[in-house]
Amino acid sequence: MKRTISLILSVIFICGVTCIPLSAGSNEADVYAVSTTGGYTLTPLDDDGNAIVSVLQEIDDVMETVYQKTEKFAFSYTATNASDFQLVLMLSGSSAVPTKDNIVYIDQTMPGAANAVAFTLYPSSLNQSEYHVFVSTSGGTGLSEVADFKVYREYILGDANDDGVVDSLDALRILRYAASLADLSPTGLKAADANGDGAVDSLDALRILRYKAGLILSLN
Numbered sequence: 001m002k003r004t005i006s007l008i009l010s011v012i013f014i015c016g017v018t019c020i021p022l023s024a025g026s027n028e029a030d031v032y033a034v035s036t037t038g039g040y041t042l043t044p045l046d047d048d049g050n051a052i053v054s055v056l057q058e059i060d061d062v063m064e065t066v067y068q069k070t071e072k073f074a075f076s077y078t079a080t081n082a083s084d085f086q087l088v089l090m091l092s093g094s095s096a097v098p099t100k101d102n103i104v105y106i107d108q109t110m111p112g113a114a115n116a117v118a119f120t121l122y123p124s125s126l127n128q129s130e131y132h133v134f135v136s137t138s139g140g141t142g143l144s145e146v147a148d149f150k151v152y153r154e155y156i157l158g159d160a161n162d163d164g165v166v167d168s169l170d171a172l173r174i175l176r177y178a179a180s181l182a183d184l185s186p187t188g189l190k191a192a193d194a195n196g197d198g199a200v201d202s203l204d205a206l207r208i209l210r211y212k213a214g215l216i217l218s219l220n
């Protein structure tokens with residue numbers, strides 16, 4: 001353990017003077033197969049809140065309409081009663097039963113006068129999976145599924161070692177990479193730039209550790 005800590009500290013020192021340039025990367029969480037039921041719209045937005053222009057992209061041998069780098073959704077509806085409160089719930093996977101494992105954290109804004117709500121996605125928490133959107137109204141009866149979409153991602157931000165999870169091993173891998181003690185795969189290199197500054201260094205390792213410690217909500 002002491003040896004590991006010693007390694008990390010020495011690598012942080014080395015990284016302090018070494019910065020590996022990397023083409024500016026982003027957390028690729030592309031949304032496709034967006035579908036809604038009547039009366040509801042779900043519009044993928046970029047980081048500035050602008051509607052994303054879709055592109056045709058091949059995913060699993062099928063040409064899909066893809067909204068690249070979706071950061072948020074604008075979600076609108078026509079409520080039966082304008083005063084109805086609508087709670088938006090997003091679940092990952094195919095189950096319609098909310099559990100601690102499939103509820104996706106979203107940052108919902110309250111319904112406005114136009115009966116519209118918006119919610120922010122945190123792409124680093126989204127896996128390559130399908131997602132279903134449910135609403136619950138104060139005047140309704142339970143949860144109703146009103147929209148769904150799928151997420152395609154080339155990599156998970158922070159997952160430097162390509163094992164599908166973000167944890168302290170990724171931070172260690174980044175430190176070892178920065179010290180030329182380990183390699184990163186092409187996707188691992190993109191995933192390693194956890195702070196998006198275009199370089200892979202100790203700051204990325206620190207950000208991952210802070211994320212895993214719950215000190216920051218998202219790597220984005």
Ligand SMILES: [Ca+2]
Nearest residue numbers: 159163165170
């Ligand atoms: Ca990992």
Ligand SMILES: [Ca+2]
Nearest residue numbers: 193195197199
């Ligand atoms: Ca970085």
